[in-house]
Amino acid sequence: MIKKELRKIYQHKRRQLSTQELIRLDKLLLIQFQQQPLGDVQSVLSFWPIEEKWEVNTHMMVDYLSFLIPGLQLAFPVIDVKEQTFKTLLVDDDTEYRKNAYGIAEPVSDEEIAAEDIDLVFVPLLTFDKQGFRVGYGKGFYDRFLKTCREDVLKVGFSYFEPEEVIDDINEFDVPLNICITPNNIYEF
Secondary structure, rough: HHHHHHHHHHHHHHOOOOOHHHHHHHHHHOOOHHHOOOOOOOOEEEOOOOOHOOOOOOOHHHHHHHHHHHOEEEEEHHHHHHHHEEEEEEEOOEEEEEEEOOOOOOOOOOEOOOHHHHHHHEEEEOOEOOOOOEEEEOOOOOHHHHHOOOOOOOEEOOOOOOEOOOOOOOOOOOOOOEEEOOOOOOOOO
């Protein structure tokens, strides 16, 4: 199937999940994530989950990493719609957030971290395939950003659902994940 079709299917599948089911699945994702060796991670780019889109609660993974790694640098993206890119801003417990045009909470901060200084990126997705390619929301922000990161940056996705066999319309701009975690499995690519 192509991305456009998969996008519709998985947005619908997410909307069918109850609040209790989402909480249960997020806990299972965290347990799986805790089993994954991460290497020397000192900086993480996460994303603020959009409740209205039934996104994975990445805050749980960030809290776990913050406990595990004293001094962890945490960043969130701030989108530049005109340029179709984003910058990555460091945050702390005192950082304020404001929703952008897409309804995504973004940090109000001045401290940027360079893409090449990020060790781990949580990459949002709707679904993924067995080769590590993903279907996002179709704007290409993350694929463009990931091409600016170090070659060894760890790209991790989380999915409530198991992978598709293949996404038919992958192109040269798509950047595959290294790992995708589901409630029942960890896929490495």
